[in-house]
Amino acid sequence: MAKYAMILNYKNCINCKACEVACKEENGIELGAKAHRIWVGTYDIEGKYPLLSIPSSTFYPSQCQHCANAPCEEVCPTHATYYDKNGVVQIDAQKCILCSYCMVACPYDARYVDTRTMSVDKCNFCSDTRLARGLKTTACQATCPTKVRLFGDMDDPNSEVSHILRTKEHFTLKAGIGTEPRLFYIK
Amino acid sequence: MLNHLIPHKTITLRSVFDFEKTPFNLFMALTTLLLLAAFAAGFVHYLMHGHHAYGVTREHPWGLLIAMYIFFVVSSTGLCIISSLGHVFHIKSFEFIGKRAIFGAIITIVSGFAVIGLEIGHPVRMVIYNTLSPGFSSAIWGMGVLYSVYLFLIILEFIFLSRDDHKWSRIFGLGGLLVGIAAHSNLGAVFGFLIGRPMANGVFYPVYFILSAMITGCYLLFLMYGYKYKMVFNDEMQKFLMHLGRLLGLLIAILVFFEFWRFLTAIYGNFPERAETALHILGSFNFWVGEVLLGMAIPFVIILYSKAKALKAMIYASISGMIGIFFMRYDLVHDTLVYPMQTMKIKEYQLAPSWIEYMPTMTEWAVAFGGIGICLALYYVGENFFFLDPHQDDAYFQNYRDEE
Ligand code: SF4
Ligand code: SF4
Ligand code: SF4
Numbered sequence: 001m002a003k004y005a006m007i008l009n010y011k012n013c014i015n016c017k018a019c020e021v022a023c024k025e026e027n028g029i030e031l032g033a034k035a036h037r038i039w040v041g042t043y044d045i046e047g048k049y050p051l052l053s054i055p056s057s058t059f060y061p062s063q064c065q066h067c068a069n070a071p072c073e074e075v076c077p078t079h080a081t082y083y084d085k086n087g088v089v090q091i092d093a094q095k096c097i098l099c100s101y102c103m104v105a106c107p108y109d110a111r112y113v114d115t116r117t118m119s120v121d122k123c124n125f126c127s128d129t130r131l132a133r134g135l136k137t138t139a140c141q142a143t144c145p146t147k148v149r150l151f152g153d154m155d156d157p158n159s160e161v162s163h164i165l166r167t168k169e170h171f172t173l174k175a176g177i178g179t180e181p182r183l184f185y186i187k
Numbered sequence: 188m189l190n191h192l193i194p195h196k197t198i199t200l201r202s203v204f205d206f207e208k209t210p211f212n213l214f215m216a217l218t219t220l221l222l223l224a225a226f227a228a229g230f231v232h233y234l235m236h237g238h239h240a241y242g243v244t245r246e247h248p249w250g251l252l253i254a255m256y257i258f259f260v261v262s263s264t265g266l267c268i269i270s271s272l273g274h275v276f277h278i279k280s281f282e283f284i285g286k287r288a289i290f291g292a293i294i295t296i297v298s299g300f301a302v303i304g305l306e307i308g309h310p311v312r313m314v315i316y317n318t319l320s321p322g323f324s325s326a327i328w329g330m331g332v333l334y335s336v337y338l339f340l341i342i343l344e345f346i347f348l349s350r351d352d353h354k355w356s357r358i359f360g361l362g363g364l365l366v367g368i369a370a371h372s373n374l375g376a377v378f379g380f381l382i383g384r385p386m387a388n389g390v391f392y393p394v395y396f397i398l399s400a401m402i403t404g405c406y407l408l409f410l411m412y413g414y415k416y417k418m419v420f421n422d423e424m425q426k427f428l429m430h431l432g433r434l435l436g437l438l439i440a441i442l443v444f445f446e447f448w449r450f451l452t453a454i455y456g457n458f459p460e461r462a463e464t465a466l467h468i469l470g471s472f473n474f475w476v477g478e479v480l481l482g483m484a485i486p487f488v489i490i491l492y493s494k495a496k497a498l499k500a501m502i503y504a505s506i507s508g509m510i511g512i513f514f515m516r517y518d519l520v521h522d523t524l525v526y527p528m529q530t531m532k533i534k535e536y537q538l539a540p541s542w543i544e545y546m547p548t549m550t551e552w553a554v555a556f557g558g559i560g561i562c563l564a565l566y567y568v569g570e571n572f573f574f575l576d577p578h579q580d581d582a583y584f585q586n587y588r589d590e591e
Binding site: 034076079096098099104105106109111112174178 | 220237245307317324326327331371375380381523524527528
């Protein structure tokens with residue numbers, strides 16, 4: 001039993017997209033822009049040269065937030081979307097009827113249709129690949145050159161994740177709607 | 188044998204094709220056949236290409252087929268509610284519509300199921316896992332179960348109505364009405380529950396669905412009776428249609444009132460996402476021409492200025508009304524999804540932030556409008572096979588008497 005979470009030191013991100021590639025490679029995600037579990041968002045830089053806003057030039061890696069109060073789980077008519085024992089939001093492709101309700105309900109646009117299985121798919125913290133092989137990191141974390149990502153167990157008070165959450169200010173996305181994301185961004 | 192269960196007419200293959208060959212009837216027959224062919228073509232294309240045949244995307248996962256499904260079930264619930272005014276609540280002038288309206292409710296929901304069956308990726312799996320591992324917190328689960336019970340109840344209601352058993356028809360009628368309202372408001376809640384979509388989230392849709400169902404029911408009854416009596420109405424019909432017109436006028440007025448406050452509260456205070464979405468909707472052709480002009484204004488003005496007496500005009504206006512209702516259903520789906528959920532992925536994969544766009548494919552159009560073909564065909568069969576009117580109004584008996 002664990003409570004898995006990920007911390008993103010997003011200001012270190014250089015938008016190399018190695019994480020996107022590693023995720024596709026590790027988890028056998030379909031090619032093409034539509035099928036992606038994780039992404040790196042960018043803003044247009046604000047201001048006019050030479051008065052450019054430096055903080056606006058930041059990249060925002062993200063993925064499924066593994067909400068503790070997940071709208072996608074709540075709306076699934078067949079329990080194809082469920083919480084596993086580690087608090088990770090999972091999808092049982094065999095039970096998914098492709099009603100797409102979870103895609104409509106997810107406030108983070110984290111889900112897409114895998115056209116090979118014709119079921120909905122999203123990030124599962126490499127549960128059936130790396131974690132199943134006994135590794136302790138996700139593919140995106142392992143590949144990141146600037147150590148933006150940190151995966152770990154919030155229930156273990158001695159984990160690095162717990163330590164950082166205790167000592168560093170952080171925020172979650174769309175906190176106001178009460179989904180309680182497990183993806184934390186360091187301020 | 189079947190006659191013991193439900194009284195019906197003797198029907199031969201020849202009698203099916205033996206309708207009065209007026210230009211309008213021929214036009215309707217041709218339209219029905221074309222729409223059925225469209226459905227068949229859409230179905231085959233879907234079987235060959237699966238969901239790839241549809242224009243839905245990651246950002247816009249629901250499209251025309253969901254809208255059309257809602258269109259049909261709204262029609263069904265509406266017909267059920269309006270017909271219950273007669274045989275459940277005993278309002279005199281509505282009493283004779285019972286069978287026709289309930290039959291309409293049955294075939295519209297069946298057509299709706301046909302359309303949604305091609306939208307859900309795995310319909311068989313749905314039946315299995317909706318039963319084996321039901322997601323009770325899911326509004327889609329609730330809606331599916333309630334609509335199935337509803338269909339069962341209104342079929343029984345129709346059977347007992349046809350047998351002139353008014354005790355049981357009333358019991359099943361009341362059951363069908365209550366379950367129908369539960370199912371339909373639940374469908375509204377499918378959208379109302381979406382906490383990530385501020386424009387849809389809240390109490391509006393569950394209530395609005397019942398109201399717009401009643402409006403749809405009125406439009407459809409105007410069309411059904413206008414067609415049936417070829418625009419020539421006896422006193423009883425005139426009285427009924429006038430009452431129906433007044434009821435419709437009141438319901439449209441309530442709808443306008445609802446929409447007014449919906450948009451004002453959505454825009455007021457500039458609440459993030461919601462206000463922008465509301466203004467975006469208010470700037471769209473679909474809303475003003477489709478929903479407001481065709482769906483509300485034209486019928487309302489006719490009712491108001493003729494004091495609900497211009498029956499022929501109302502029947503033409505009901506065509507405009509139904510087109511408006513179609514726009515309302517389409518916009519309901521599109522407006523819910525139109526605001527991008529991008530959070531921080533402002534330019535993921537080089538996508539600049541923008542309103543989400545969606546264009547149905549030919550396959551979607553074919554299946555969606557093919558559903559109307561199914562509905563028309565079933566209606567024609569029902570008209571020739573069952574007794575949809577009280578006996579004295581049924582042309583079938585007329586023909587019998589002539590033969591004798
Ligand atoms: S981010 Fe979306 S897909 Fe992931 S748990 Fe939350 S609601 Fe579900
Ligand atoms: S698409 Fe699949 S996972 Fe999503 S709500 Fe429907 S059945 Fe559940
Ligand atoms: S691998 Fe790391 S630095 Fe590169 S895009 Fe992903 S999060 Fe950013």
